[in-house]
Amino acid sequence: xxxxxxxxxxxxxxxxxxxxxxxxxxxxxxxxxxxxxxxxxxxxxxxxxxxxxxxxxxxxxxxxxxxxxxxxxxxxxxxxxxxxxxxxxxxxxxxxxxxxxxxxxxxxxxxxxxxxxxxxxxxxxxxxxxxxxxxxxxxxxxxxxxxxxxxxxxxxxxxxxxxxxxxxxxxxxxxxxxxx
Numbered sequence: 001x002x003x004x005x006x007x008x009x010x011x012x013x014x015x016x017x018x019x020x021x022x023x024x025x026x027x028x029x030x031x032x033x034x035x036x037x038x039x040x041x042x043x044x045x046x047x048x049x050x051x052x053x054x055x056x057x058x059x060x061x062x063x064x065x066x067x068x069x070x071x072x073x074x075x076x077x078x079x080x081x082x083x084x085x086x087x088x089x090x091x092x093x094x095x096x097x098x099x100x101x102x103x104x105x106x107x108x109x110x111x112x113x114x115x116x117x118x119x120x121x122x123x124x125x126x127x128x129x130x131x132x133x134x135x136x137x138x139x140x141x142x143x144x145x146x147x148x149x150x151x152x153x154x155x156x157x158x159x160x161x162x163x164x165x166x167x168x169x170x171x172x173x174x175x176x177x178x179x180x
Contacts, residue, residue: 024162031075031101032158033063037150038074038098040091043081045108045140052143062150071097076153077130082110083123095130096179100165103157105149106132109139131173 039049052059053067068074071094083091095104106126109115112135114124126132133156136149164170174180 025158027162028158028160032154035064035076035103035150035153035157036066036068036074037064037076037078038068038071038094039078039080040094041078041080042083042087043110045080045111048140048143049078049080049107049146052146057143057147059147059150062147063154064150071095072099074098075102077102077104078107079104079111079126080107082115082117083126084121085123086121088123088129091126092129101157101160103133103153104130105134105136105153107136107146107149108141109137112137115139129177131177 039046041049051057064076071077075098077095077098079091095102104126106112110117110122111126112132114122116139118124123129134149134152136145138145141149
């Protein structure tokens with residue numbers, strides 16, 4: 001007869017090898033590693049983004065394998081470069097065509113704050129027309145900075161509650177931008 005010890009399962013483990021988790025965490029994990037970015041590149045930051053997608057840095061290793069050039073199939077809008085006031089309505093329309101949930105990353109000084117172009121024709125940050133989730137500094141930012149910004153988006157997506165988009169705070173935020 002062998003000595004069999006009965007060991008209690010650690011907290012969170014139930015049944016035959018299953019870990020208990022919440023639906024929010026499981027969906028957040030799946031979403032964070034299957035983002036479909038839409039690159040909206042207008043100037044030099046777009047070139048750095050191309051380097052980020054190249055073989056030396058390879059953003060696809062982080063869960064962005066498929067770039068989407070259709071707003072209806074994207075969930076991450078990556079705005080890179082100078083946005084003129086003529087281009088602002090186009091950017092806003094692209095944002096509104098994206099399905100919820102959607103996230104926005106402002107890449108570089110121009111998209112974040114207008115950069116060195118403090119003129120009447122340049123939008124002084126895309127947060128004047130659409131909400132921004134992550135800002136990536138630099139003029140232009142290095143590929144490592146873009147990857148860091150993407151990983152910050154992933155953390156945000158992973159920890160976001162499924163009910164956040166229905167919250168009064170989120171509705172109020174969108175109302176500030178005139179979005180219903």
